[in-house]
């Protein structure tokens with residue numbers, strides 16, 4: 043599959059389209075990725091021939107059926123997985139491993155239970171990725187905690203916090219080294235619906251402030267529409283790009299006055315995404331039944 047065109051509603055134009063195109067921050071070119079089973083001498087192809095560019099400051103959401111390769115894609119950008127074919131570049135340099143310019147937020151928080159909130163966040167600065175001088179670390183922790191609304195919880199342990207608060211620590215830990223790219227793998231999947239909505243609104247605010255580039259996996263169509271500038275729909279495994287959808291809704295999207303969720307355009311994008319994903323889910327089911 044070559045470069046994919048964005049699906050755009052008639053009359054809808056992004057302001058950015060009027061300017062000269064910015065060079066891509068992240069560029070995946072004809073990426074095929076998978077996993078070898080050495081014992082059985084087999085190879086599972088998770089993603090096939092995926093080409094995609096992410097602009098600086100863009101919020102890109104990835105949706106698709108379970109097992110279609112979403113996490114594999116984000117892990118390729120993180121440098122945790124290497125492509126079998128093709129390349130992933132960040133600012134033009136091939137990704138060969140993890141780096142200070144990228145940080146991951148995991149669904150299951152991945153906090154160290156024996157460390158306090160403060161020391162969990164410091165952890166990101168202690169390893170190779172961080173490189174923050176010791177004299178600056180306390181200030182950075184305080185700043186990250188303020189961004190996620192957790193000031194005052196420095197000395198708490200993860201087990202003393204709710205799921206939503208734990209994920210705020212996970213986000214603070216990703217933000218503390220000020221990475222250019224935030225990779226978020228279903229970050230709000232484990233929190234309740236009310237907390238999820240509050241955290242989506244917080245994330246929108248944080249990103250408006252930090253201007254980071256975000257690649258965000260979600261199973262929630264509404265979450266993808268509310269947060270993203272573009273949504274990539276991946277087909278069932280082996281994942282290929284089915285469609286890229288421009289989310290041309292005004293920001294902030296969590297403003298009660300604007301009531302973006304009730305706008306006709308929100309409904310249009312939502313039903314389009316539903317039909318694409320229903321198609322993929324059905325295809326996956328039929329394939330499973332005929333096996």
Ligand SMILES: Nc1ncnc2c1ncn2[C@@H]1O[C@H](COP(=O)(O)OP(=O)(O)OP(=O)(O)O)[C@@H](O)[C@H]1O
Nearest residue numbers: 077086088106107108109110111112113114115279
């Ligand atoms: N470390 C691994 N070793 C072997 N196979 C793997 C590994 N990680 C993922 N896979 C397989 O690769 C395929 C894609 O997995 P991936 O986790 O990228 O999908 P996903 O779209 O993120 O799924 P989900 O939505 O369920 O989280 C799946 O079939 C999965 O079983």
